[in-house]
Amino acid sequence: MASAGTTRGRLLAVDDSADSADLVARVAAKCGYEAQTTSNPGAVRDLVTRWKPEVLTLDLCMPEADGIDLLSVLAEAGFDGLLVIISGQDGWFRKAAGRLAETRGLKVVDDLQKPVDIAALRQLLSRLRQGG
Numbered sequence: 001m002a003s004a005g006t007t008r009g010r011l012l013a014v015d016d017s018a019d020s021a022d023l024v025a026r027v028a029a030k031c032g033y034e035a036q037t038t039s040n041p042g043a044v045r046d047l048v049t050r051w052k053p054e055v056l057t058l059d060l061c062m063p064e065a066d067g068i069d070l071l072s073v074l075a076e077a078g079f080d081g082l083l084v085i086i087s088g089q090d091g092w093f094r095k096a097a098g099r100l101a102e103t104r105g106l107k108v109v110d111d112l113q114k115p116v117d118i119a120a121l122r123q124l125l126s127r128l129r130q131g132g
Contacts, residue, residue, distance in 0.1 A: 011125070012053035013037045014044055014070065015086070016062035020114070024057050024086065027118060031125040041065035041073075048077040055128055059114075060087035060097055068097060075104040082107050082128055086121075088114035 011033040013024035021037035028035040033055070038047060041064050048056070056079065060067035067087070074083070083106050085094050094111035101108045110124055 009034055009129075010051065010053040011035045011055040011057065012044075012047055012051065013057045014041070014067075015039060015057070015059040016041075016064070017059070020059065020086075020116075023116070023118075024121065027121050028055075028125055031122060032129050033125065041070055044070055045073050045077045048074060048079045052081075053079075054081040055084065055125070056081055057084045057086050060085060060089050060094065068100065071097070071101045071104050071106060074101075074106055079106065082109045084109055084124065085111035086114060086116055087111070 011028040013021040013035065015021040015024070016039050018037065018039045021039055025035035025037045036047065036051065038044060041062055056074070058067045058070060067085070083101055085097055085108065087094050098108040098111055109128060112121060
């Protein structure tokens with residue numbers, strides 16, 4: 001269990017593909033995070049308000065609610081952590097989603113292409129974990 005002084009200790013991976021979310025969570029755990037996953041977009045608001053993750057990875061295209069809709073949910077829930085967009089969408093779309101998130105007051109730190117490059121994800125999460 002992380003001490004109260006530890007920053008960026010919790011990561012929530014949101015992806016309609018449980019396998020993709022689990023992969024992100026496994027990488028995060030190896031980087032020292034306490035990680036949870038959800039494939040249920042409807043659970044995001046509750047998880048953010050109750051569990052308070054410091055980092056959240058978000059898939060943009062999900063059948064029940066897309067990631068664009070979830071940006072508003074995150075803002076309304078008061079998510080003040082760091083957002084990493086992970087999507088199979090084109091780079092311009094990921095960048096546009098990132099700009100939209102920032103207009104909602106969210107802190108987007110990066111966007112990654114699916115299938116995710118494990119080494120790049122590990123490097124990003126380690127840097128965020130160290131507060132960099």
